[in-house]
Amino acid sequence: MFVTNFQSHNTLSWTRSDGIGNLILNMPPSNTMSFRFFNEFKEWIGNPDRFDGLKAVIIHGAGRHFSSGSDLDSLLSEIDRVQQIVSGEDTTCSVPPFLPENYNSFLALEQLNLPVIAAISGVCIGSGFELSLFCDFRICTHDAVLGLPESTFGLMPGLGGIQRFAQLAGKSRAVEYVLRGCTFQASDALEMGLVDLTVPRSELLNACHDLILHLPGVHDRELKKLTLSNYRRIKASNGVITRNCKELKTNDK
Amino acid sequence: MMVSENLRYELTDRIGVFTLCGSPGNLLPAPDFLDPETLTAILERDEPKGLIIHGAGRNFSAGADLSKLYSQSEDPGNLHYRMDRGASTLSIIENLDIPVIAAINGICFGGGLEIALACHIRIAAANALFAFPEVNHNLIPGLGGIKRTDALTTKISALILILGGDMVNAEEALKLGIVDRLAPANAAREEGLKLMMKMTSGRSLRVIKAVMRTLNNVGKLTPADAYAEEIRSFCSLAAAELLRRKTEECS
Incomplete structure (x- = not known):
């Protein structure tokens, strides 16, 4: 087992073993996503050498939960600190650069030339749930609780989660759940197509490893050289699992 | 307020409610059952937080009033014009930046189904029935219903509904994906409002x-581009929330 310890990484822990990279959101108990987390995540995803020789990446949370999402108060105070807010009939502020940077980090994860699995247990809400929506697969425990509660405190999800929610579950469900901002159970998430599999808590990581074993092309030594489009085509041509489950369903029609 | 003989509108708790009415089947006398200008004017005046569309009595709508449709067809230019206006009303509804729920009790056929399909969420009572009977009259759904059905369900199911003219019940409609939620018999209105x-x-x-945007x-x-819009919206909400918090601190 090869373990890399980044002294600079406080909020993340990254280990590699048997060709599988494990990223742990390491801010227990709730793994709240602080500014430091987003900076470290950006550094983590920004270094392609890190993924050399891997066949898959699993992302999960330290302890009982995946993540409770962004630290809202520090997010708002940072926007307040760096932006000029123009009040009036149509209150606006320009976009502080750190917000698109966070989104771009998630986007880089989505475009990573490797299957990425979110292993979700416990609470997975807000930006934490958005992060999981940028993964290729979501496997979650029966007792997981998911949702995008932003609208209940005067905001909206702002990291691209709304778009991905709608692509996976359809517009009607997205309208309902994003506006209500309520959490929902793993079984509902499965029924809506937001997660791919639900398992008992004790089997979460086993299920991820099992999925990786069955992913088309994982035995291909050239996998790391594949472009994203090749990768998608190979997965689709095997007909077992495509880049995300929505595509699978569309192909089924 | 009566919008027309066949459509009622009222605002309750900042929710705008459109009621198809005027006959037991709430027949639509014309494709432009609600003209785009009236809809826009109502939205600007009331600034509702959401809209509900439902039918008076036991049914949502049995669709077009065929005798009136045929008399309109005597002037093809006029029919075309009215179809275009009906289609643009439905397209406005589909793209509204407030949620629109179709609450469907009983029969929801033809043009009625086309209206429901343009809404963001469809709640059907257990005793609701759905069909596109157009094909039986050598017609097709003409207000965008074919495209919307195709987007919600499989191509095969869309063909069976549109070309076969088959009727499906609420549970089947839920399975097909053309309905999003079920309500107890005759209770779509209450569930929709809830x-x-x-x-x-x-x-x-x-x-x-x-x-919604x-x-x-x-x-x-x-x-x-969608993300660029999203992040601008997010920032404007954040700015409003910050102002609200500061105002609260001051008072």
């Missing part, structure tokens, strides 16, 4: 519009 309150009460119009952009804009 869901609407869960989505809108306590939410500012600003939040509702920001979420983001959702309406999905598949219409490139992901990059």
Whole structure:
């Protein structure tokens, strides 16, 4: 087992073993996503050498939960600190650069030339749930609780989660759940197509490893050289699992 | 307020409710059952947080009043014009930046189904029935219903509904994906209103519009453009929330 310890990484822990990279959101108990987390995540995803020789990446949370999402108060105070807010009939502020940077980090994860699995247990809400929506697969425990509660405190999800929610579950469900901002159970998430599999808590990581074993092309030594489009085509041509489950369903029609 | 002989409108708790009415089947006398200008004027005047469309009495709508449709067809130019206006009303509804729920009791056929399909969420009572009977009259759904059915269900199911003219019940419609939620028999209206309150009460119009605009952009804009819009909306909500917090501190 090869373990890399980044002294600079406080909020993340990254280990590699048997060709599988494990990223742990390491801010227990709730793994709240602080500014430091987003900076470290950006550094983590920004270094392609890190993924050399891997066949898959699993992302999960330290302890009982995946993540409770962004630290809202520090997010708002940072926007307040760096932006000029123009009040009036149509209150606006320009976009502080750190917000698109966070989104771009998630986007880089989505475009990573490797299957990425979110292993979700416990609470997975807000930006934490958005992060999981940028993964290729979501496997979650029966007792997981998911949702995008932003609208209940005067905001909206702002990291691209709304778009991905709608692509996976359809517009009607997205309208309902994003506006209500309520959490929902793993079984509902499965029924809506937001997660791919639900398992008992004790089997979460086993299920991820099992999925990786069955992913088309994982035995291909050239996998790391594949472009994203090749990768998608190979997965689709095997007909077992495509880049995300929505595509699978569309192909089924 | 009566919009026409066949459509009623009222505002309750900041929710606008359109009621198809005027006959037992709530027949639509013309494709432009609600003209785009009237809809826009109502929305500007009332600034509702959401809309509900339902039928008076036991049914949603049995669709077009065929005798009137045929008399309109005597002037093909006029029919075309009215179809275009009906289609643009439905397209406005589909792209509204507030949620629109179709609450469907009983029969929901033809043009009635086309109206329901343009709404964001369809709640059907257990005793609701759905069909596109157009093909039996050598017609097709003409207000965008074919495209919307195809987007919600499989091509085969869309063909069976549109070309076969088959009728499906609420449970089947849910399975096909043309209905989103089921309600007990005859209770679609109450369930629709309940869901609407869960989505809108306590939410500012600003939040509702920001979420809906983001959702309406999905598949219409490139992901990059959609994100650019999304993050602008997010920042304007953040700015409003910061102002609200500061005002609270001061008072």
